[in-house]
Amino acid sequence: FTISDTGATPMTIELNGARLSTLGVSPTANGIADAINASSLSNSGIFARSDGTDVTVTAVKGDDLNFSVAGDAGDALNFTSINGGTVTSALTAAGAALVNGTVGGVIEVNMSAGVTLTTNGAGVAGGSLFAFPTPVGSSIFRGYQATIKGSPDAGDEFRITYNSDAASDNRNARKMVDLQTDKTVAGSTLTISDAYGELVEVIGAQTSQARIDGEAAEALLRQTENSRDAISGVSLDEEAALLIQFEQAYNASAQVISISRSIFDLLLDTFR
Numbered sequence: 001f002t003i004s005d006t007g008a009t010p011m012t013i014e015l016n017g018a019r020l021s022t023l024g025v026s027p028t029a030n031g032i033a034d035a036i037n038a039s040s041l042s043n044s045g046i047f048a049r050s051d052g053t054d055v056t057v058t059a060v061k062g063d064d065l066n067f068s069v070a071g072d073a074g075d076a077l078n079f080t081s082i083n084g085g086t087v088t089s090a091l092t093a094a095g096a097a098l099v100n101g102t103v104g105g106v107i108e109v110n111m112s113a114g115v116t117l118t119t120n121g122a123g124v125a126g127g128s129l130f131a132f133p134t135p136v137g138s139s140i141f142r143g144y145q146a147t148i149k150g151s152p153d154a155g156d157e158f159r160i161t162y163n164s165d166a167a168s169d170n171r172n173a174r175k176m177v178d179l180q181t182d183k184t185v186a187g188s189t190l191t192i193s194d195a196y197g198e199l200v201e202v203i204g205a206q207t208s209q210a211r212i213d214g215e216a217a218e219a220l221l222r223q224t225e226n227s228r229d230a231i232s233g234v235s236l237d238e239e240a241a242l243l244i245q246f247e248q249a250y251n252a253s254a255q256v257i258s259i260s261r262s263i264f265d266l267l268l269d270t271f272r
Contacts, residue, residue: 016066
């Protein structure tokens with residue numbers, strides 16, 4: 001919307017009951033946007049932005065925007081609808097107020113198939129400033145349909161209520177089934193199946209690596225033992241051969257001693 005201020009009296013603007021301040025004698029688009037954003041309206045999700053000429057007011061929660069303006073005679077308030085139409089209203093007397101200026105809001109009507117909505121426009125969007133096209137109904141139904149058959153007896157009751165305790169339905173079972181595909185593991189980045197697969201993969205890789213490390217360690221042990229035995233090891237075959245050699249040398253020495261003793265005894269007997 002834009003505001004035309006032709007008088008010397010500062011205009012007063014109220015938006016949803018909040019009076020905008022610091023507008024000055026000739027309010028500018030930037031000043032109006034700053035006043036809206038600085039007010040308590042921001043707590044309700046109502047914000048404004050300005051391009052230097054026009055002000056765009058947005059209600060993020062879908063609330064109606066109800067404007068009330070007062071000022072000098074000839075001051076005007078110009079609204080541009082979303083369809084591009086412009087509505088202009090000028091004050092006819094000093095201090096007169098433009099009231100019932102309401103735009104925005106959300107009307108949501110859900111109808112069953114085959115049901116249509118018509119209106120003559122009264123009470124939908126009115127006021128001295130605004131005239132909107134008649135809303136068009138559409139058959140969009142979201143909800144539950146129930147059909148009762150048979151002949152009811154006196155005292156029979158049929159109730160449709162929300163099942164708050166999850167009794168006699170498959171709600172818990174479906175939640176359990178959803179655990180298979182819901183990402184609830186590793187900071188909500190993996191499903192239980194994916195996490196189990198990664199766990200099996202990690203354990204298998206670590207087991208295979210441990211097996212390879214063990215085989216390498218055994219090969220290194222055998223190589224080390226062979227190197228040691230090559231330097232200071234004992235061969236049983238070699239030791240047995242040496243024992244036989246030493247035995248033969250001992251027997252030969254014993255024969256020499258026996259022969260020497262016999263010769264010595266013979267010499268003693270000769271010179272007696």
